[in-house]
Amino acid sequence: MSDRIHATYWLETGDDPARAAETIAGEQSSGTFVALATETPELKARSGARVERLEVLDHSATPSLPTPVRSTRYTRCRLELSWPIENLGACLPTLMATVAGNLFELRCVTGLRITDLRLPPAFAAEYPGPAFGIAGTRRLAGVDRGPLIGTIIKPSVGLSASETAEQVRLLVDGGIDFIKDDELQADGPHCPFDERVRRVMRVVNEAADRTGKKAMVAFNLTGDLDKMRRRHDLVLAEGGTCVMVCLNSVGLVGLRELRRHAQLPIHAHRAGWGWLSRSDALGWDYAPWQVFWRLAGADHLHVNGLRNKFSEPDDSVIAAARSVLAPLMPGAPMTAMPVFSSGQTGLQAHDTYSALGCADLIHTAGGGIFGHPQGVRAGVEALRASWDAAMAGEPLAERARRDAALAGALEFWR
Structure with a gap:
């Protein structure tokens, strides 16, 4: 080389x-x-x-x-x-x-x-790169195959810590694998970070004691360096298994220092990516940009999603995900887990799986889960069923004939 x-x-x-x-x-x-x-x-x-x-x-x-x-x-x-x-x-x-x-x-x-x-x-x-990556994330989330089925807690302003915890209760009771804070939710007065972590982790830990499955929650600790370290330590002490940071807000030094300190996977949000990339004549392709953040220690990296609500075309989304999964250099794979989000439902599962050739990813759906007419549990089950069908090479409509949750989801996933 x-x-x-x-x-x-x-x-x-x-x-x-x-x-x-x-x-x-x-x-x-x-x-x-x-x-x-x-x-x-x-x-x-x-x-x-x-x-x-x-x-x-x-x-x-x-x-x-x-x-x-x-x-x-x-x-x-x-x-x-x-x-x-x-x-x-x-x-x-x-x-x-x-x-x-x-x-x-x-x-x-x-x-x-x-x-x-x-x-x-x-x-x-x-730079040692991700401390957990795909294998470590799967181990902590208890998901051996398929994607981590995830969601985002919104609204980012307005919900109290107790209201947030109640939303988490619905999700963990429904068998969710992964939950993340919104990028706008960090330590606001409506939902202070410390109280949110304690209330949410009480719900998560109680569910884990009952079922043996602990949902992974990515708490957004974005802030000054000393605050991020302290917030990380609180999540760890409360039994949490993931923290989240907004990359463009904290910068390379912020992520690097968090990686030095962290004992948990770092879920990296790319908020602000549009001003770096939206003009074809200026800025960055995702592949070279993500190199910096993987080296600095990101375990999960957002890549948008197919047929998303933003301006990014599908081929760009898939290219971004492939770059996150590709080795950085010979002898140093440092692979991270791509995170698909933005207007996602089970309707994207087949195309996502076909384009990537694997399910080493986190697939997050907000309204696609919460909006299910049969409730949150059915929303989680439907998203998981869509991925099971994709990995089995089975058409979605065929799987829906014997899966009531998926059949109900197809009525509103449009």
Whole structure:
């Protein structure tokens, strides 16, 4: 494996593509806006970013992004750059500044999106990645095969801690595997974190004592570092088996420090992903973005869901999930569990399973469970039945003929 860092971009420029590529490489390593005597050939050879590949794809008469420098033709390219790891060492925050720093702002750039990232083994040596991943999550949730059937407690504001606990009671009595806080619910005055954890875990522990099955609850502890550590310790002390954090809110350092401290799986929410990705001409593909968070310690990563309520197309969702399941590098798989959410029901089970070829995932449905006309238990049973049918290669309608909960769900899953 190369000891260099490699990043691939979709680039659009109104400049000569080769000149634009060199400008980007210089900006992100040894260069500046004018030639300097101190940037010697030796220095550039040692520390400069290298243009490894520049492939012209097509052209456009108009720029994708606003630009002060007008042109009659804008060239779109595939650009691969590499850097010696000696420039930064195995440091994720500096890596972020290197591959996704000032290059987006350059005048010659009218479109730029990071599409791939390959790292040398030093990063795997420095960052241990997920502590639990797929195997550890399955063990703690008591789910040996199939997806973890999950849901989200909403509304994120308004429900008290006791009301939240009552919703959890319905879910655990219905056999749910996984429950998560909403990303907007952390430590608000309506539902304080400490009280929520104690009330919810009382319900979860009582159900576990009765049935032998403990639902995994991802409590959203997003906050300052010291508060996240203390909140984690409370969840652990109360018998909880998962914590949740909003990645873009706490940043790489926040997740890294939580990973150092944590003794529980970290459920990572990507809230804010749209402003990083929604424009095809700017930002990130999911595959390179998730590399940072897996290395920093995320055990579960949200990937949206098929036929979701947002703008992301299905092929992008599946590509994201595959990237989370793929090894990060040879000898360092560090696989995490993809989390499917957003307008999900059992109607997506067959297509999700077919596209991934496995069920190593968490499938969360809110209204798809709570809205079942026969109640929450039937909602859980129907979602699980849809996955059993998918993994058995059985059509959903055929399974519904002998499964009353699934038959009832098909009346409102539309």
